[in-house]
Amino acid sequence: MSGGLSSPLPGGDGTERRGAPNPEAPEDLAELIPELLPMFPGTAPFLARFLPQASPAHLGLNQLFCDLHAFLKCLHEQSWYGYLHASLGDQSAYVLLYEGRTVTAAAASATGEQALGELLNLYEQGAALAAYPLPATLAHVLSGVGSRAWKFNLTEDFTGLHARPTGAIFYARGEIVATMAATLPYEGAFPAPLRPQTLILPRSLAGWAHHHYTLTLRGRDALNAITGVHQNFRAQHGQGGLAFLRALGDKLSPAEYAMRSDVALHDLEPLVQDFLRTGCVREH
Structure with missing residues (x-):
């Protein structure tokens, strides 16, 4: 000891x-x-x-x-x-x-x-x-x-x-x-867990984090490397934004993605709002 x-x-x-x-x-x-x-x-x-x-x-x-x-x-x-x-x-x-x-x-x-x-x-x-x-x-x-x-x-x-x-x-x-x-x-x-997991806010306080989102045509274009939409999206949100958008397309909720990728949930909220505002996703 x-x-x-x-x-x-x-x-x-x-x-x-x-x-x-x-x-x-x-x-x-x-x-x-x-x-x-x-x-x-x-x-x-x-x-x-x-x-x-x-x-x-x-x-x-x-x-x-x-x-x-x-x-x-x-x-x-x-x-x-x-x-x-x-x-x-x-x-x-x-x-x-x-x-x-x-x-x-x-x-x-x-x-x-x-x-x-x-x-x-x-x-x-x-x-x-x-x-x-x-x-x-x-x-x-x-x-x-x-x-x-x-x-x-x-x-x-x-x-x-x-x-x-x-x-x-x-x-x-x-x-x-x-x-x-x-x-x-x-x-x-x-x-103690080997690596402590992040707590996610309960649904009553962070409903958006537990919703599922569907990619629109624009959202799918954002993931397609040969499109101009992809170039603009990557310039604005980087690889992290692309990974998050791809996860939403794979039917993960933001809360599930935060748990799996060890990303802070409060960092995802403005991304979700931007994806909705720009028409990359819609609520499922």
């Missing part, structure tokens, strides 16, 4: 340099394992209770002066790691970002895509939003925290969170990288 522990996480990120409460860790290494402090101790949603303290990169954002979709696009372009917290009265929603992509979320009675939608709804109603950066390793560990914990089985390459009534352990590739006093009433694990 020496690899991940020889370079402990830097200080000043809500950690305390106390020995990790893990009897299985060698004594000489325990002092190197940072103990993270929970940002939202005692919170009900699983994701929220295991989010570590961090200094905010952005605090007090609201819809009067910050468009949330533009902000998310900015974070995506920065490949940002961290979490967002929106609060309005006694309502809160939490969203984790990995490589600038929204990968898991939680609210009082929802997780995943529905919780992401809850954060957007709260923001539109006037909620204050804060963004807290995290080291990439911790963001990856937390990316698997959803609505339920699984039976814990420590393997050599396990990445994820092991939660117990006595505390939580953060694992990266089988090595302990941090601990936290946050607990579950039972023992369970939240394995």
Whole structure:
């Protein structure tokens, strides 16, 4: 276990340099394992209770002066790691970002895509939003925290969170990288996916992303390399636009294409609008 522990996480990120409460860790290494402090101790949603303290990169954002979709696009372009917290009265929603992509979320009675939608709804109603950066390793560990914990089985390459009534352990590739006093009433694990997938907004908030589109004659010409329409289309939208148009012609919805190609959904919305406006596609 020496690899991940020889370079402990830097200080000043809500950690305390106390020995990790893990009897299985060698004594000489325990002092190197940072103990993270929970940002939202005692919170009900699983994701929220295991989010570590961090200094905010952005605090007090609201819809009067910050468009949330533009902000998310900015974070995506920065490949940002961290979490967002929106609060309005006694309502809160939490969203984790990995490589600038929204990968898991939680609210009082929802997780995943529905919780992401809850954060957007709260923001539109006037909620204050804060963004807290995290080291990439911790963001990856937390990316698997959803609505339920699984039976814990420590393997050599396990990445994820092991939660117990006595505390939580953060694992990266089988090595302990941090601990936290946050607990579950039972023992369970939240394995992190090898590559976290991007959350897609629920249909109620992004109906256009779940629609199917049919190529018009102009759209088919845009994919035909011998036409002038193709030359103009490629000059405007590049290979990415051509690939997206071809996927629409293959009956993929924008949401399905975003999932398969790892493209941010908010980057596809203006393309869809332009394809409709210029008559390359029509709604199916």
